[in-house]
Amino acid sequence: MISTSLMDEFRSIVGNEWFLDTPEDLATYSYDGFLPEFRPDAVIVPGKTDEISKIMGVANRERVNIIPRGAGTNISGTSVARKGGVIMAFHRMNKILEIDPENMCAVVQPGVVNADLQKEVARYGLMYPPDPASMYVSTIGGNVALNAGGPRGVKYGATKDYLLGLKVVLPSGDLIKTGGKTFKNVSGYDLTRLMCGSEGTLGIFTEITVRLVPLPPAKATLQAIYSDLDDAAKTVSAIIGSGIVPTTLELIDRVVLDVIRDYGGAEFSRKAEALLLIEVDGEEVSVLTQGERIEKFCREKGAIEVQRATSPDEAEKLWQARRSAFGAVASVRPSCVVEDATVPVKRLPDIIRKILELSDKYRVQIGILAHAGDGNLHPIFMTDLRDKEEMARIDKAMEEMYEAAISMGGTLSGEHGIGIAKDRFMPMEFTGTAIELMRRIKRVFDPNNILNPGSFL
Amino acid sequence: MIPKSIAEEFDQCIKCGLCQATCPVFKDLLLEKFNPRGKIQLARYYSQGKLDLSDHYRDIFAKCLLCGACVVTCPSGVDLNKVFVSMREEITTKRGLHPKMEEVVRSLLVNHNISDEDNAERGGWRDFLKDLPEHMYQKDRAEVVYFVGCVASFFPMAQTIPQNLVRILESADVDFTILAGEEWCCGFPLIGAGVPEKAREMAEHNLAKVRELGAKKVVFSCPSCYRTWHEYYETDLELFHSTQLIERLIKDGAIRLGEVKATVTYHDPCDLGRNGGVYDAPRQILKSIPGITLVELENNRAQSVCCGGGGNLEMVDSGLTGTVAQNKIEEIKRTGAKTVVTSCQQCIRTIKGRARRQKADLTVYEITELVLQAISRG
Numbered sequence: 067m068i069s070t071s072l073m074d075e076f077r078s079i080v081g082n083e084w085f086l087d088t089p090e091d092l093a094t095y096s097y098d099g100f101l102p103e104f105r106p107d108a109v110i111v112p113g114k115t116d117e118i119s120k121i122m123g124v125a126n127r128e129r130v131n132i133i134p135r136g137a138g139t140n141i142s143g144t145s146v147a148r149k150g151g152v153i154m155a156f157h158r159m160n161k162i163l164e165i166d167p168e169n170m171c172a173v174v175q176p177g178v179v180n181a182d183l184q185k186e187v188a189r190y191g192l193m194y195p196p197d198p199a200s201m202y203v204s205t206i207g208g209n210v211a212l213n214a215g216g217p218r219g220v221k222y223g224a225t226k227d228y229l230l231g232l233k234v235v236l237p238s239g240d241l242i243k244t245g246g247k248t249f250k251n252v253s254g255y256d257l258t259r260l261m262c263g264s265e266g267t268l269g270i271f272t273e274i275t276v277r278l279v280p281l282p283p284a285k286a287t288l289q290a291i292y293s294d295l296d297d298a299a300k301t302v303s304a305i306i307g308s309g310i311v312p313t314t315l316e317l318i319d320r321v322v323l324d325v326i327r328d329y330g331g332a333e334f335s336r337k338a339e340a341l342l343l344i345e346v347d348g349e350e351v352s353v354l355t356q357g358e359r360i361e362k363f364c365r366e367k368g369a370i371e372v373q374r375a376t377s378p379d380e381a382e383k384l385w386q387a388r389r390s391a392f393g394a395v396a397s398v399r400p401s402c403v404v405e406d407a408t409v410p411v412k413r414l415p416d417i418i419r420k421i422l423e424l425s426d427k428y429r430v431q432i433g434i435l436a437h438a439g440d441g442n443l444h445p446i447f448m449t450d451l452r453d454k455e456e457m458a459r460i461d462k463a464m465e466e467m468y469e470a471a472i473s474m475g476g477t478l479s480g481e482h483g484i485g486i487a488k489d490r491f492m493p494m495e496f497t498g499t500a501i502e503l504m505r506r507i508k509r510v511f512d513p514n515n516i517l518n519p520g521s522f523l
Numbered sequence: 524m525i526p527k528s529i530a531e532e533f534d535q536c537i538k539c540g541l542c543q544a545t546c547p548v549f550k551d552l553l554l555e556k557f558n559p560r561g562k563i564q565l566a567r568y569y570s571q572g573k574l575d576l577s578d579h580y581r582d583i584f585a586k587c588l589l590c591g592a593c594v595v596t597c598p599s600g601v602d603l604n605k606v607f608v609s610m611r612e613e614i615t616t617k618r619g620l621h622p623k624m625e626e627v628v629r630s631l632l633v634n635h636n637i638s639d640e641d642n643a644e645r646g647g648w649r650d651f652l653k654d655l656p657e658h659m660y661q662k663d664r665a666e667v668v669y670f671v672g673c674v675a676s677f678f679p680m681a682q683t684i685p686q687n688l689v690r691i692l693e694s695a696d697v698d699f700t701i702l703a704g705e706e707w708c709c710g711f712p713l714i715g716a717g718v719p720e721k722a723r724e725m726a727e728h729n730l731a732k733v734r735e736l737g738a739k740k741v742v743f744s745c746p747s748c749y750r751t752w753h754e755y756y757e758t759d760l761e762l763f764h765s766t767q768l769i770e771r772l773i774k775d776g777a778i779r780l781g782e783v784k785a786t787v788t789y790h791d792p793c794d795l796g797r798n799g800g801v802y803d804a805p806r807q808i809l810k811s812i813p814g815i816t817l818v819e820l821e822n823n824r825a826q827s828v829c830c831g832g833g834g835n836l837e838m839v840d841s842g843l844t845g846t847v848a849q850n851k852i853e854e855i856k857r858t859g860a861k862t863v864v865t866s867c868q869q870c871i872r873t874i875k876g877r878a879r880r881q882k883a884d885l886t887v888y889e890i891t892e893l894v895l896q897a898i899s900r901g
Contacts, residue, residue: 086554088579089574089577090556090565090574090577090579090580090583091554091555091556093564093565093568093573093574094554094555094556094558094561094564094565095555096564097538097564098538098540099537099538099539099540111553111554137540137543138540138555139539139540139541155554155555157553157554158553179544181544200539200540200541202541202544203540203541203543203544392598393597393598393599393600396535396537396539396598396599396600397535397599397600400534400535401537402537
């Protein structure tokens with residue numbers, strides 16, 4: 067608990083309006099997109115860097131936990147007060163400070179919504195590539211904290227590939243600057259990259275410089291349906307092996323396809339075992355040829371149906387299945403847990419088969435969406451949180467799934483983060499020495515362990 | 524007690540937070556309690572006994588336009604509107620009316636309309652019409668009843684709507700009548716104020732009056748009346764919004780439209796579009812008028828952003844309504860059109876009122892006004 071006088075001290079920094087401690091406010095900052103809820107002691111909504119420095123100074127002195135939170139859309143429990151403390155929310159710091167087309171970069175405050183940045187830079191013929199599914203609400207600060215990816219990741223990579231520089235308030239209240247506007251920068255340790263994906267445990271980002279790329283003038287969108295999952299996997303290998311780098315290569319498995327069909331999201335053959343949604347972007351001419359070649363690969367590898375969009379409207383129709391997938395799956399049962407196991411691309415069919423096996427073994431309903439082009443899987447466990455017995459089975463299935471993914475050379479998380487969702491699995495991926503090293507890094511930045519304690523470390 | 528059917532709605536929420544992308548209130552107020560996801564959490568906490576209802580609760584749930592943007596955004600298909608309306612009812616039952624809604628509810632119960640005037644004045648908008656027919660649009664029997672609605676009946680800025688619509692219906696020889704003093708509020712503001720049982724009394728009265736006239740059809744110029752009849756009145760009467768009836772009259776050749784040269788954009792009223800399912804009729808009408816070029820808003824049809832006038836919000840926080848309206852005007856300006864057409868008296872009041880205060884170079888038309896102009900040139 068935080069003393070009244072301390073509350074007043076925080077209040078005096080941001081003003082009454084932006085320090086919240088009513089039961090209603092605490093209830094609404096007790097969750098993010100993951101499952102467990104923890105009631106914070108208070109919520110603070112700073113408006114500028116200087117306020118953040120003061121808040122951190124007080125918090126560090128008084129050993130008050132601070133948990134940074136963007137839009138609270140992460141699904142790894144990274145922005146909840148697991149050990150109590152104060153949620154620091156960035157709603158007010160939502161300004162795009164600069165768009166610099168000549169240097170192909172932008173400088174933003176942490177609370178800027180990803181899609182708002184996309185929209186602004188598009189006016190300059192530019193694009194900010196990371197496109198997490200939450201992009202219409204999630205913030206750049208949150209994206210950096212979780213090193214967010216997205217469907218365009220196959221071609222463009224994730225947040226870390228576009229992060230050039232940061233201003234960071236450390237737990238001590240000191241402000242540091244890392245990186246800058248240059249694409250090349252090898253001075254010292256790469257603190258910018260260290261911050262990226264640090265899940266709010268090392269520092270508070272107050273200014274973020276991101277790299278932009280030219281907005282591609284054209285794209286081609288294709289959908290292929292397979293009666294055999296292996297044929298879909300072979301198509302993925304064929305495309306990647308051919309030297310074409312698609313922007314998007316999404317796979318939907320039978321379980322999800324059936325749910326989408328029942329939900330009325332889209333229609334496809336009852337024989338469908340897998341669906342691939344493929345998109346390439348670039349200059350018009352090359353996009354056209356690539357589209358034709360991909361269509362050929364799909365047919366050669368045994369697709370029972372291939373559609374190539376000839377207009378933006380048609381492309382939008384092809385995206386409909388993928389876009390309605392999550393909602394369709396979410397409506398099946400009261401809760402759903404979206405997982406994030408990732409394997410080297412070639413092992414995709416193996417991990418999918420493993421998951422189907424686990425689904426039978428533990429009698430749990432699992433649908434699979436995958437960013438097939440980069441081996442990033444999103445198995446979705448359809449369940450009811452209140453059913454303890456079923457949740458226990460899911461936990462076992464998950465554990466075996468992650469063991470399999472790691473044995474295939476993969477990772478616990480491709481783009482969602484560890485948080486409190488998968489901290490218990492960390493020893494599967496890292497040796498004790500590696501984990502201890504991470505803990506020591508954390509202690510260097512945050513000796514009093516006040517920043518998002520109880521998260522993945 | 525929150526009914527089980529409502530609890531099922533919020534149990535379906537997976538807290539993904541995508542609703543904040545489209546909530547006009549959250550975009551201004553920024554705090555999670557004003558996010559639809561936050562309100563769902565508060566409904567859940569109340570229903571589970573984790574939190575008691577408070578004045579703070581009432582304030583939070585009152586700051587909602589009931590516009591339904593969150594409903595179409597929600598990937599899990601949660602009917603958030605249903606939860607929010609139900610919470611308003613629960614809060615009113617347990618803690619009394621919102622102080623800023625007391626006056627209007629009192630007036631509704633006494634006068635059966637949202638203004639403070641005698642309901643006998645409901646037909647007052649006719650006083651300004653020239654060449655008024657002898658029956659003054661009040662017949663003993665008619666095929667169609669035109670349900671004018673409170674705002675268009677009493678508020679001068681909106682009275683042009685019935686004045687225009689009756690002219691249009693007349694020109695197409697539609698056999699219609701109004702209820703005048705026998706028309707009571709549809710009940711929509713009472714539902715928004717958390718007293719739906721009072722709305723039921725209104726519904727029964729209105730249905731009985733329509734039945735007395737032997738009418739088979741009811742036409743509404745107010746989208747919220749239209750929606751309320753659809754959702755809360757159990758009736759097999761045929762219900763039309765004015766745009767649907769006008770579209771049909773144009774198709775049947777009963778109305779001839781001349782040229783009106785203008786580039787316009789169209790604002791979908793929440794209760795007509797997203798909550799009423801009527802998107803095409805107004806667009807068809809605009810297409811039928813020679814000389815009109817329609818430029819769509821960035822967010823149109825189901826994605827249309829509320830003007831700020833929904834959900835009784837204006838009574839509670841007119842400043843917030845103003846901010847939402849300002850955002851709407853900015854969106855309209857970005858289309859390049861200098862004229863916005865809509866088909867709702869409340870949207871007209873909100874958008875026109877704000878545009879005037881800002882001295883914005885914007886003409887705001889209710890669609891009947893444009894149709895009547897086109898008829899006069901036909």
